[in-house]
Amino acid sequence: MAASKHRVLREQLRRDVAKLAAHTALPTERELATRYEVSRATVRKSLSDLEDAGAVYRVQGAGTFVADKTVSKSLSLTSFSEDMAARGMVPGSRLVAADEVAATEPIAESLRIEPGRPVVRVVRVRLADGRAMCLETVFLAVDRVPGLLDRDLTGSLYELLESTYEVRLVRADQVVTAVTVDSADAALLGVGPGSPALQVRRIGLDQRDRPFERTTSLYRADEYDIAFTVRRETA
Amino acid sequence: MAASKHRVLREQLRRDVAKLAAHTALPTERELATRYEVSRATVRKSLSDLEDAGAVYRVQGAGTFVADKTVSKSLSLTSFSEDMAARGMVPGSRLVAADEVAATEPIAESLRIEPGRPVVRVVRVRLADGRAMCLETVFLAVDRVPGLLDRDLTGSLYELLESTYEVRLVRADQVVTAVTVDSADAALLGVGPGSPALQVRRIGLDQRDRPFERTTSLYRADEYDIAFTVRRETA
DNA sequence: CAGTGGTCTAGACCACACT
């Protein structure tokens, strides 16, 4: 499964493109279709995906070209572990708290459950190469993840959710703000009180658009940034 | 121009979807194709765009459904003016400086010109409903925008660039960080020194992937956040 | 002008969800 022609071609082209200089022209769509023995529609699907990912750009009448990859992070949904791996760092965790609490009003609304219902709370200091990078608090509806608190919570929570509970996050709504950390959080992050931090509040949704995770992450401003590419609408 | 069938259908469906409750099923692709007298491929293109925009979600074998729009900002490239308008506020500007300076090393690299070459600098306090929201510093290669300094710089710079110089931004690479503002910036923003702020550094690119604008925006943390939806790759 | 990407069609089969 998951080995469609356009996917295979896309990954093939992604590798090819990585070796080429920016602004180099790719073969034409018709040429690629002939060469890889697929229809032009399939080639176009592959190229569209690469365009969305910021790997190439297309100019009508002229051709398809290798994009300049200065940033070109297409801001996909990643776990902390994946994020750190992509930055070439080794992810880790220090468990601060893992318990069951009653859902407060905002938590309940985020998870679309009744206020006061029990939710699982996991608080962790996330490490990058052993250094504190982020303070992360996760809330999960307890019905969706029975027995979670008995598991090993120092690794990737996403992987655990996927492998054990078969919930796959496919989308998340995020809100990013700048804050200054209070003294309690500062101590956990190993920074001075009043230091700046990036706060990311996220509601994770499954394939059916149902929320099942609400996470607040507090990233050290001196160690972390969010880089991504945005595009004009109606491209 | 720009009135392709899939575009027309997309906007029609966007309006229809806005009236429906979340998780309501849309008609099937074949049904829509028949009803609007287009091919199914055209319907799929429209639905894909809406899916990318976060308006609907699709479940193989089940159907296409109205997404829950709690956030669903697909983080598109917008000007400050557009951004404020979308938030229901009236944008404004107070010009702080507009001059020609020699490009420093980082500026030159961003704009892909020689260090020391002249660049146009525009510094503005951006207002929302008359209140300071953001301190914005824009650098532009002078060759691309001759005579810019003689223009009215209190409105939308993007509109000016588009209408006068025919440069269209289609993509931008952004880096978001949290900072605390120094006393000079604090005075311009009307906040206390050491207040938190969201810093957005952006390099704007035209359709040919050429950089022609580098902007650093400093947003008051108490007035501004960045909300957007992210998706899992290989969807 | 020739050649490129952009749009569109009509039809086919597959993978998956639901009942």
Add this chain to the structure above:
DNA sequence: GTGTGGTCTAGACCACTGG
């Protein structure tokens, strides 16, 4: 099984770029 979205094809014409 029936019906859904997902993939793929072969071919056509349009809009635009560039020499």
